Amino acid sequence: MPLQGRGSRVIDPRWSNVHRPTATATMNAECVITHQTDAGTTDGDGNYTPGNPATLYAGPCRVLSLSQDEAVDLIGEAQETHHRYRVSISYDAVEIPINASVHITLAPDAGLVGKAFRVISVAYGSEQWQRDLVCDERED
Template identity: 30%
Template sequence: MAPLRSNRVIPAGWAGHHQPVATGTMTTVCRIWDRAVGPPVGLDGPGSDMLAARNVPCRVQELKSAGEGSTVLAGQEVTERRYLITVPVKTPVHFKTGTRGHQIEVTEIREDGDPMLLGRRFDVIQVMTGSDVWERDLVCIDNQTQNEQDGDTNAS
């Protein structure tokens, strides 16, 4: 076997070359809210001055894990689920986590997408980084108690 021409196993520009392919898998659109300038998570909806980015392609996928479910906080049952939301790595947002972190709202879905995803808001709890990334991975929480909409609560 002949040796490699250089000592680089992964060539320069490798991640950048593949980033458009990853973005092509993002079939949903979202906007990103900066909670640092508004009320903390769970209090009121975001104001227009909190908009950090709009029309951002994304992909939303529930993360299955044991131990998730409902808890009772301050007398109210709270149900949370974790999601992996990916956005283009060059999205112009320096993501923050916590009660004053960023929030992602799904604004568009494909015709064959899940209609219950539209309008849902997810709180960013972890920002994944790496040396060779194709997309920005965000671990988020869907507080299903706070995300209930008329269609969810009135269904019979």
């Protein structure tokens, strides 16, 4: 069916708003996202103590492996493969900065619980039901 004139909308402007609660309700894991906002302190002997990280988000999430998006680093003569993950959180969460830490606290896959990720990219779009974070697995 042709559009009814110039400027007609194919998608209702409330499309994403209507679907966001469903996207959040289907998230089957939980995570805590923190970010270092305090510069920390250095004592008289030059020992650095990092500041306390601020909690930006604690709630439902979905974690998917991005197997087609692996990174290979050469460390000396050894190769190290880093897997990337997409961690989706509620759309209305606060803005999550690059390098924030994501800690999985609950998941149906027991191997996922306790994993830590570093946010390397945040996806934005004109139609979104959730906030997608692209992450690298990291060591704590």
